Amino acid sequence: MHRLLLLLSLLAMLGGPMNFAQAQDELEQRVEALLAQMPLEVRLGQLFMVSFFGEGLNEASRQFMRQMMPGGVGVFASNGVSPAAVTRSTNAWQALAVQIGAKVPLLIATDQEGGTVQRLNDGFTPFPWGTALSAMPFEQTALVARMTATELRAVGVNMNFAPVADLYHPEGRFMSKRVLGHDAKRVGEAVAAYVRALQASGVIATLKHFPGHGAAADSHLALPTVALDRQQLERELLPFRYGIAADAEVVMVAHLSVPSLDPTPNLPATLSKPIVSGLLRGELGFKGVIITDAMDMGGIRQGFTPAQAAVRAVQAGVDMLATGPNLPLSEQLSMKRALLEAVLSGAIPRAQIDESVRRILRLKAKYGLLTWQALDELSAAERVQSAAHRAALESIYLRTVALVRPAPALLPLDPQRLKIGLIYPGVYSSLPNVCGVYGALTRRLAYSLVPTEDELAIAREINAQVDVAVVFSFNIDEYPLQARLVNTFAPQKTVVVALQSPYDALQGIQPAGYVTLFNPYPEAFRAACAVLYGAFPSKGTFSLP
Incomplete structure (x- = not known):
């Protein structure tokens, strides 16, 4: 649907009749006209999503941009x-981009997943993230995506490296807090809802990290291996299939060795043609832009220079190379030179480069990114609308908290009938006050994330x-010693509320009641206490594997 709307908008701008086929034809003509006027070196620049240090442009980054003529810039x-x-930064980058090369504006992307991977923080909203996005009703998932798009567009960012389409695996701790869950179908439905809403709001979505990073170690450090067979990988691919069916425009390929898909030793998926x-x-029929994960990561650098990796990635079928924030400008330039040499030598067909550039230009055209207008810096905070979005989070979290084990003998909590003890991490000191509005607490204990013997002794007294x-x-x-703390209490009288990882219940504890918050944010605290005391029914959906 968003493609139709964008194409019809383009046609309306051009003054033609409201005909979808003609709109698409007009778009293709614009893309071909742009491509025809691009020399090879300019075309190659479109294949790069570059990064550099600092606000705006200094002399070094300005000169780099003139040489690179990139198709996009990543925000860190x-x-x-x-x-x-x-x-201020996005304005400066775009102002230069429309003066150099093909004079085409940039794709400007960032990682705004939420939580631990949210590049824009000061003055932006800490949106729900991870499994919260699949636990809440999907209309709430879509609302989060729309609000995220509003904040990104407000500052000149037109592409989000989200949603995460990976699945939870107990052994994959690196991604465990970022994934949307373990249920492939529900994760896929949440991914699709997020993609549709984000792109309908004018921001390009990116499915990541193909073909599935959930079971792997940290690819920033080294090349991890995904030790799943082809049948097991079908489960990993399901959220990507949902996202592609929802018309996700971009897929990010990860630096993972996946022997069941390509047995070549130590070959990252980013460089694998199969x-x-x-x-x-x-097989998946994806027709959009394929981009690499950051090329400064250990998973790619341990076996290849940036120049080698650039050539191999394009030969594998990648359209765009994300350089990452830690790759020196000189090495980013070496990647472009390597591609130029590969095309001139015949190692990469020029027709393949042209097709990748078409995809990138087509994407820009669809989202109105062939023209650019500077944004007012002084009103940026007002455009972000963070205060309104923070207010909306109250309602969203009320619909996200999940009652996984109901424990009807204990819940909802009744301070008139039961003596209640509240045990909580001391770093979240507001919790007793938030829950205390519903009635007096008999005992409370603020514990260290690694509980001490003294804290365990107090817990035994409270029990x-x-x-x-x-x-x-x-x-x-x-923090596995927390399991010991939980087990200090008699299971039949214990309700555990997981503040972040919904998989705490799998860590050797057996409480009668189990509730999940997903995100340790104040809005989630208030929602959890409302559910615990029966002031609001649990509406989140989550079940343990």
Whole structure:
């Protein structure tokens, strides 16, 4: 639907009749006209999503841009943290882009997943993230995507490296807090809802990290291996299939060795023709832009120079190379020179470069990115609308908290009938006050993330004094001594509320009641207490594997 609307908008701008086929033809003509006027070196520049340090442009980055003539720029923390600062940077980049090369504006992308991977923070909204996005009703998932798009567009960002389409695996701790869950179908439905809403709001979505990073170690450090057979990988691919069916415009390929898809030793998926062209482009039928994960990561650099990796990635079928924030400008330029040499030598067909550039230009045209207008820096914070979005989070989290084990003998909490003890991480000191509005607490204990012997002794005292112990846990997989704290309390009188990882219940604990918040944010705290005390029914959907 968003493609239809964009094409019809383009046609309306050109003054033609409202005919879809003609609109598409007009778009293709514009793309071909742009391509025809691009020398090879300019075309190659479109294949790069570059990065550089600092706000705006200094002399070094300005000269780099003139040489690289990139198709896109990635936004990281060094490029600005406030709405005004980010807008200042994106304005400067676009102002130069429309003066150089083909004079085509940039794709400007960032990682705004939420939570631990949210590049824009100061003055922006901390949106729900990870499994919260699949636990909430999907209309709420779509609302989060729309609000995210509003904030990104407000500062000149037109592409989001989200949603994460990977699945939870107990052994894959690196991605465990970022994935949308373990249920492939539900994750796929959430991914599709997010993609449709983000792109309908004018921001390009990116499915990542193909063909599935959930079971792998950290690819920033080294090349991890996904030890799943082809049948098991079908489950990993399901969220990507949902996202592609929802018309996701971009797929990011990860630096993963996947022997069941390509047995070549130590070959990242980013450089694998069977994975990029065979599986993604062929079997899954993806017709959009394929981009690499950052080329400064250990998963690619341990076996290849940036120049070698650039050539191999394009030969595999990648359209766009994301250089990443830690690759020196000289090495980014070496990647472009290597591609030029490969095309001139015949190692990469020129027709393949042209097709990739077409995809990139087509994407820009669809989203109105062949023209550019500067944004006012002073009103950037107002355009972001973070205050309104923060207010909306209250309602969203009320519909996200999931009651996984109901424990009807304990829940909803009744302070008139039961003596209640509240046990919580001391770093979240507001929790007793938030829950305390519903009634007096008999005992409370603020514990360290790694509980001490003294805290365990106090827990034993509380166990003897209360009818129900409400224990807020925080990522027991990272802080396993918390399981010992939980198990200090009699299971039949214990309700565990997982503040972040919904998989705390798999870490050797057996409480009678289990509730998941997904994100340790104040809005989620208020929602959890409302559900615990029966002030609001649980509407989140989550079940343990």
